[in-house]
Amino acid sequence: MQDIRGFRVAIAFFVYPENRSSIRFERLREGIQDYEKIKLLQSVLSDGWKTELQKTLNTFVPNSNYTLTVNEAKARMDDITKHHLNGDEPAVNLALNKDTEASSCECSYGRDPDKAVDGNTSTRWCANNEEVNHWLMVDLGQVQNLSQYSILWEFNNKTYDYVIETSLDKTNWTLIVDKSNNLITTQFQQGVINGEARYVRLKIVGLQSGCWASLYEFEIY
Ligand SMILES: [Ca+2]
Numbered sequence: 001m002q003d004i005r006g007f008r009v010a011i012a013f014f015v016y017p018e019n020r021s022s023i024r025f026e027r028l029r030e031g032i033q034d035y036e037k038i039k040l041l042q043s044v045l046s047d048g049w050k051t052e053l054q055k056t057l058n059t060f061v062p063n064s065n066y067t068l069t070v071n072e073a074k075a076r077m078d079d080i081t082k083h084h085l086n087g088d089e090p091a092v093n094l095a096l097n098k099d100t101e102a103s104s105c106e107c108s109y110g111r112d113p114d115k116a117v118d119g120n121t122s123t124r125w126c127a128n129n130e131e132v133n134h135w136l137m138v139d140l141g142q143v144q145n146l147s148q149y150s151i152l153w154e155f156n157n158k159t160y161d162y163v164i165e166t167s168l169d170k171t172n173w174t175l176i177v178d179k180s181n182n183l184i185t186t187q188f189q190q191g192v193i194n195g196e197a198r199y200v201r202l203k204i205v206g207l208q209s210g211c212w213a214s215l216y217e218f219e220i221y
Helices: 025-044 047-058 070-086
Strands: 099-102 134-145 148-153 160-167 174-179 188-192 196-207 214-220
Touching: 025 047, 025 070, 047 070, 134 214, 148 160
Parallel strands: none
Antiparallel strands: 099 134, 134 196, 148 188, 148 214, 160 174, 160 196
């Protein structure tokens, strides 16, 4: 059995992502069960679901912000199992590696807008100052039916107020998500969106002190 700390998620279990000085027996047992389940899933899942499982495991990499709690990670693993048994395949991230534009970027640090849609949770887009109303736009390449979005912000436990607008022609915009009074402080956030669009624009309208408009991944389904 391998504790995920010190390993780049080859085979891992969920319990104790953070440093603890002792371990309770029931937690250890849970960890062993999770380990066996992950190992089994890795051997039977399709490539698409394997990637989804890996994303969940990646949130438990040492020195990350542990964006999911143990229970959330377990719930996601159960969800993946259920979909696998139903014969479903994971939804395709429509934003992945698509063209992007932004109001600004810390480009000299490599924090260009395309870093928000490169599928890599260690690269990020960041605006070039702490002002609000910076935006990131993704061109999906063609008109698509939208169902869901997710954002992995730079920081956990911070409030990012944002809105999402969509457009068919890059001229006329429709507000489809209004989180301008966002109460959620988790680093990973997701929500439902409806309608058809080719262009999707995320605008950060409120920031806590010390936070800039900055995020690792913006996914659209
Ligand atoms: Ca990225």
